[in-house]
Amino acid sequence: MRLLTGDPRLLPLLGWLAGSTYAVTAAEAGTACALAVVLLPLAGLAARWLAILPLGVATGTALGLPWTRLRPLLLGLAALLTGAATLLVGPLSFVGLMAPHLCRMIGLRGTAAPLAGAALAGALVMTLADWLGRTIAFPWQVPAGLVATLLGSAYLLGLMLRR
Secondary structure, rough: HHHHOOOOOOOHHHHHOOOOOOOOHHHHHHHHHHHHHHHHHHHOOOOOHHHHHHHOHHHHHHHOOOOOHHHHHHHHHHHHHHHHHHHHOOOHHHHHHHHHHHHHHHHOOOOHHHHHHHHHHHHHHHHHOOOOOOOOOOOOOOOOHHHHHHHHHHHHHHHHHHH
């Protein structure tokens, strides 16, 4: 209801919801990079677990996976990585949908390679979306999240029509 009254405190929230990067400071970007430097190697260390996880509880137990600790650890790691990115620029759902498919399209298989590839592909997609958002309607900026959503929806429709 506050949006209808023109409350100026809602403008940053709308920017965040659109996935805007123009208000991100160097300190916030540095914090996000530091979190990525710490958490992404942990995700790489979990590659063996991630490879065994789809085989089921019985096979995983036979191979020595600690199921009672494994699920909370992996969910916590995924939540920390997702939360760090979301706090910085907002919800960017299409990047998370596109990046793994892009990695599979270029031939990355297994667990560790697609994990690293998806992180790099997501970073590249967001860099491209941010650059396009800053140059499409210069001097105004289109939020990177909206550009990524437009790119992602076109990509998703292309995938659906191909099948």
